[in-house]
Each structure stands twice: as structure tokens, then as C-alpha cells.
Amino acid sequence: MAEITAETHQSQPRQPSPGRMPRNWSEIGSRLVPGLAVVTAMIFGAVFMVAAATDWAAARAAFSADGVGGFISEVRPGIGRAGIAYGALFEGAAGLGYVNPSSIRAETFYVTLLPLGERSLVFIPRNLIDTIVRTIPFILAGLAVALGFKCGLFNIGAEGQLYAGGLLAALIGFHPAFRGLPSLIHIPLAVAAGIAGGLLWGAIPGFLKARTGAHEVINTIMMNYIAIRLADWLIKSREPVIMLDTTASVPRTPFVAQSAMYPYLANTSLHFGLFVALAAVWLVWWFLYRTTLGFEIRTVGANPSAARYAGMSVSRSVVLAMALSGGLAGLAGAGEVLGVQHNLSPGFFAGVGFDSIAIALLAKTNPFAVVPAALLWGGLINGAGLMQVRADLSIDVVKIIQAFIVMFIAADQIVRALWRIRARRRGEEVVFARGWS
Amino acid sequence: MAEPAATPAAEPVLEVIGITKRFPGVLANNDIHFTLTRGQIHCMLGENGAGKTTLMNIIYGLYQPDAGEIRMNGRPVMIHSANDAIRLGIGMVHQHFMLVPQLTVTENIILGNEVTQGPFLDRRKAAAQILALSERFGLEIDPEARVGELPVGARQRVEIVKALYRQASILILDEPTAVLTPQEAEDLFKVMHALVEQGVSIVFITHKLKEVLAVADQITVLRNGEVAGVVAPEEASEASLAALMVGRAVILQVEKAAAHPGEPVLSVEELRVTDERGHTAVNGISFEARAGEILGVAGVQGNGQTELVRAITGLMHPLSGRILIAGQDVSTATPRQITELGVAHIPEDREADGLVKPYPVVDNIILNSYYRPPFARGIVMNEAEAVKQATEVVERFDVRTPSIYAEVGTLSGGNKQKIIAGREFSRPIKLLVAAQPTRGLDVGSIEFIHKQIVAQRDQGVAVLLVSAELDEIMALSDRIAVMYRGQIIDVLPAAQADRETLGLLMAGVHPAQD
Ligand SMILES: Nc1ncnc2c1ncn2[C@@H]1O[C@H](COP(=O)(O)OP(=O)(O)OP(=O)(O)O)[C@@H](O)[C@H]1O
């Protein structure tokens, strides 16, 4: 990889260049690494699709018969399919598509942006709205993990904290004791319960870390198991019935009362949770960068011994960061129950908590950057369905792309090498969380 | 400006021609020319931030220059990475250690250059090679020891052996003596001479002018990223070097009036402290530091000074005994409570304890006062006030930084220390605990920090000065306590302390007892 650094050295004229204003590609590129990781992952995903869609035996035969031309003609359909797949992925995610309007289902509302003969450039608002709805929990849970990273903590427990929050929010939402409350009280109550659940679920590993030094990775994983099993039992148990809706054909809790549901924007599925999430982004940023508690958390994350020297309580910051991180995840869980599903079923959050780790990494733990990162995730997941239909590809292709993104973020040297961005200088590397010692 | 006074026979092994390196807001190296000849010890001198480390990092391939050329044995070479440098026979011992503490000496040395037998490491062969090297150059090391448990001097030897193991013929030593005891430094010089005799060429960076005059064959002085002069040691004196570095005459002597000690501010009674591994480090110490006096604590490093300071500042709790500050028992107080009593602390390890490197200068300046007015009201911080304070401190303490928003990690060592001193001295204090306050600083900065310490004393602050530099202890202290094996074996008035007496005491010999 030594040659990566070559270009600036050799191609520059050997003179002092005092005011060389735009710093070189390395400096600009360093900031673009997350974006480039996504682009690279998409390219890799495309290669994967082409590879999967091509009949390699036929391609080899064509190559020996007609040379490169024959080979290309065998591979071309695969490339076309990858194109269709990404087109569909984008259409499903952002609502922008280049399609024959007659192929759009009759009940779907769309706007023709540019009539171009048989196919047109159309905008289907519903797709974008669905993407945003899917993005909401990712924003909150991604923020949760990012906040932990700021304190040098690796909160793998967002999944469990989502359940803890979702369970309590659902309970307050459907329990007869709370029926008849006005929305103005019922919603905040359910939300507060959700936050409290996540808070508790995050604070416990935080407390264990502060008190005994037990590593939070281990304990948040344990807490995940406990939460998932607990939800399973609470929701499924028939003897006694605890949170099960006995009238339902599948195991789930009863529906929450109308008064506990998040309001919707107009007649869409876009719910109040979006504002909650965006407010949380700002609040987390403000908390981290404008308050003494946030300053403490960041200092503990950056250099715990300097934090101790400066009179900060490392254990207090650890507990606080884990609790707030859990609270955010709990809020995400509450939002899904109150805004989307209106009940809770055992496997409801499967994976959201883990995806949020990827989102926090993609955002480089920056609270504002969590929004686009979460939107990307929401888009990929929401667009996957249409992609599957149009290109006849498994939905898992999206999982592969996501995996590539995570890999390129974690091993950003690969991205730097591919895009000729000079290696990090010593000390520049981002430390998200510390190791075991 | 003197011409390079190379002897005619000397052949240049390394030539740096017109190197320029710019960082955002700083011209770290500006058209630098520099020649190293075979078997030479070439001292590189210069103020903090003059660009010494940057130049060495360029030679070692860690930074790419914006302009200029490097030649080895007369031929231009491209050094794009440390691997390139190593292949060309350049070795570097960095200003900050780069070893893996969890690994053994052998493992550290062969890291990246493993001797293998089939797929396996051939440890025994490697260890034998390392022993042979260390014997040849008189570098005492134990190949099986774990690096984390070695004293600094030994770690440094490991770094040198590591470079030699990779067959370095040019060795760059970036401020190796900053962390060494005088004895360890002497040993290092012996090693350097042994190396030079066998044809190795050495670039040696230091801020200690005495050392420069003692070991250098040639001296290059940098100032503000430019070569300020190339001189031969015979033609130089401490004062002339200092003046060349700083660009003005430097007063190497500390000027201070007689002390007027007042009430005791710090009293330590029968203090016992254990170190991190549970060994007794401070073993029953009692002393007092009074308002308006500087109490120096002399001693070879590792005799309990670190733990004493950590106990006084609340970073460690004593096993037994009492610590009183301004009449209050602080034996079990937190660092915050102690700071609030009016205690300032310049920590021994500024990188680890004193600064948050990824933070901008401004956040480091409010690092221990961020929570109180005017920097915060309740939990809400007031950025404008922090900026005001930082601007003031940077100005008053002449911190060379592109801005108060620059990351502290990118500043040179001396400027980092000035930030700590500026932070600690810009609030009202009663007690100053200063551990190695001028380690790694240039003469100008030392002069400045010393003046500040004396000024604090004159304002009635009690100063506890812990330093491994005998010169510093003798220049500043009003009374000197000597620590040996966790105990204070004597306290003398500064007037009665000379190098010899102190040296004996530091070695545990108490003249009065025989
Ligand atoms: N990676 C970096 N990014 C930005 N600025 C840097 C970087 N490294 C060094 N500098 C700046 O370049 C200048 C020269 O720094 P350098 O470390 O070379 O000084 P030095 O002579 O070694 O000082 P010291 O004696 O304190 O070690 C300083 O102003 C420093 O702030």
C-alpha cells in the first residue's frame, strides 16, 4: 500500500508552494470516507448481482467461442439486471422512478414529473414516506449507540433496550387502567414509560461497568437475551395471561388505546415520531456539546485519565451515558409501538438494535450524521421489496450491501486504498470504544 | 551563519535538500538543508515547535514533504513510508514510545520483522540475535521481560535495539533523554558512542544544551521551521546556542529574591501509598510546604515521587497517614474537592493526564473549570466565556498554535505544556504541585515556566516541585527534600545543597549518618 502515497510526492513540482489552497485529495477524501464506503459497497453489491445473475458456464463457452465479445454478451443481461435492481431499489426507497405509469397499481397516488413517452419519470410519495417511517427508529437507536461511543462505550444492547421500551410503552398504551386518558397525557406517559424502560436496561450494564469494571459488551449482550426472552414470555404466556391479547390469532399484545397513538401527518403513515427523532438529534448534540455533563461524557470517552485528573467522575459519566443511550433506544421502541404497529409482538424489533450499531459507525458517532445514515438504512430496507419483485433478486442482496458498508466503515483502509486516499496519519484514527483491558 | 564544518574525509550518508512541509496554518519546515556524515552524532536543536520532529518524521517516511529532496549516499531516495525508511537503513526512536506494552521485549523487537521457521515464530533464534546485538553495543536488556513492566530507560534501549535489529545505519533519536535520569542518560551516551564507532550515524534531538555540548560532533539549530545555524560544538557555548535557538539572549539562571515562607499550606503526615501493583511506593513520609516557598523534591525517578503527587492530588488514596491542605484533611478527598481548595497540578505525564489530545485548545484550557461560572451556569456551558479565556491564556503564555480551535494533539511538546501551565495558573491557587514541569521544553519555555513558578511563590503560593532535573531543583527550590525508596531521607535549605550532596542523598547515602 506504500504506493498510495506516491502521487502527491512525485507529481507535484518540487518547489515550496506557499499558498497551495485546496488541500490535496487526501484531506478532502478523508472526510468523504463514509460516503465513499457506501458507494464502494453499492459497486460491490452490483458486482455480486452480476455474478449471481450470469450463467458462468455459458459465459465461459461463449468466451472460448467468440472471445471477449461473446463473454460480454453473456454477462450483459446480468449487468442489465443489476441496473434494474438498483433502479427499483431507488424507486422503492425514494419514490423516484422511471417507469410505465400503467404498471403502477391503480390505488397508488403518484405524480408524473416528466412524461417521456411510454415510460415517465414519476414520483410516488408513498414510497418516500414509508422510507421515512422506517428511518425513525434507526435515527433514535443510532443516536443511542453513538452516544455510548462518545463515552468510549460499546452499547450492543440497543436491541434489548428497544424491547424494554416497547414493552412498557405498550403496557401503558393498552392497560385498562389508563384508558380514557386524554392524548395529551396518555402519549407522554407511554413515551416516558418507554424511555424509562430503555434507561433502566442501559443503566444496569453501565452501573456494572462503573462498579465492577465488567465490560459493557458482555453485559449488554446478556441484557439483550433477558429482554428478548422476557418479551417472549410476557407476550406469549397464557397461564397466566400477562400481556397477551387472547383474541388475536398470533401472539401479540392488545392494541394500544387510540389516545396513546402518535398522531399522523395528514392521511399518511408518517407519524409524530419523526419530530421526536429530529428533536432528539438536536437534543443529543446540544447535550454532548453544550452541557457540562456532555463535556464530561466526551472527555471520559476521549481520555479517562485526563477526565479523572480534571475532577470528573468517570463512573458517573459511564452510568449516565449508558442510561441515556438506553433511554434513546427505549424511545425508539416506544415510537414503533405507538406510531406504527400499535401493539408489540415477540420478534418485532429483530435486528433494529444491531443495525443501529452500523448506523452509528457510518455516522462516525456524529449526532447529525446519524440522520442521513439512518435514512440510507431505512431506504435500503424499504426499497428491497420492490427490488425483489422487479429484478427477481433475493431481498438478501440488500443485506449484503449493508454488510459491505459496515465492513468498509470498520476497515476504512480498504476504502482509502481503493479511492487513493492517503493512509491516516498516526493519531488520526477514530477510537470508538476501548478494548478489554 | 556558519558553514557546515564537515571534515574533508567525512562522507555524507544522509542529505536533506530544501525540505518544506506545511500543516494547516503552520509552515513546520521551510527549505531545510541538513547533512549527516558517516559515524557522526548530529545534534538537532530548536525551540518547541521549531519543526525537529516534523523533519525527522519526513526522513522516516511518516510525512511526505511538500517540496525538497532526500539523498542517501549521494543518491536521491523516495521515502513514502516507514517501511521504505527501514529498508534504507533508517531507524527512529520516537519522542513518545511506540512499543506494545503487553508484549515481551523479543516480541516487540521482531514485530513486523519476524524470524520464522515454517509457519512458526522462531523465538529462540530471535532472542539469541537480540542478545548478541545488545552485548555488542552495551545495551542491557532482558529479551523475555514484558515491556509494560520495564522502566523508561530500558524501554528506550528496546527501541534502539529494535532499530538496530532492522539493520539501521542511521539512527534518529527524538528527545531520548527527556525521560531519562542523569545516570540513564550517561548510559545512553555510552551506547551512542559505541554505535558511532561501528559506523552508525546518529541524529540526536534534545533540549539540554549541556548534553549537546558533551556529545555532538555537529549541531544544527532550527528556528521557526528554518535552519538558524550550523555550528561545531567547539565554537559553541550554552548561551550562544540558546540565543541561536530563541533569537534573543536567554537568561539561563533563575532570578529570584529570598523567600518569605508563611503558614504551612500542605502538611503530609506519616503518609504511606502503594503503587498500582500494590507495592509500597511511599513509605511513611512527613513534611510541610509553606505559603511563599518552593519545596523541591529531588530523587531518582521511581522512588515514590509519582505516587506522592498522585496521593496529594487525590488521584490515589493513601494506605495510611494524613494529607492536610490549608488545614483540611484531604486524605480521601476527590480530585475535584482538592482542586476547589485552590490546588493546581501540573501532572508528570502531560499526554496521559493533563490533556485531551483530540480536543481543541479551548476545551483543554477549561478542562477542570468547565463546570463553574463563568464557563457554565447549571449544566449549560457558555462557549463565549471559554473562548475568551482560551484567547487570553494563549496570548499571555505565548502558546504557538494556529488557533484556539486547533487540536492539542498536533501541537509541539512545549506548547502542550504551556497550555497546562496556562490553565493551572489562571485561577487563584494556594498550592501548586508541579511534577516535571519543564520536561521536554526548550530553554526559552523553561525560562518562562520557571519565572511563572517563582511568580506564584512570590504571590504566596506554596509550591511542591518534583523534578528529576537536579539543575531545576537547585535553581528553583528554597528547600530541597530528597526522596529515596519511598522515604524522605533529608530536607536541606537550598543554600546548603550542592550537586554532590544531593547526588549522594539520591543514591541513598546519608553523609550525616556515618
Ligand atoms: N500532524 C500535524 N498536524 C498539524 N500541525 C502539526 C502536526 N505535526 C506538527 N505540527 C505543527 O508543526 C510545528 C512543528 O512541530 P514539531 O513537532 O516538528 O516541533 P518540534 O521541533 O519537534 O517541537 P518539540 O521540541 O516541542 O518536540 C508545530 O507548530 C506543530 O504544531
Ligand SMILES: [Mg+2]
Ligand atoms: Mg518534537
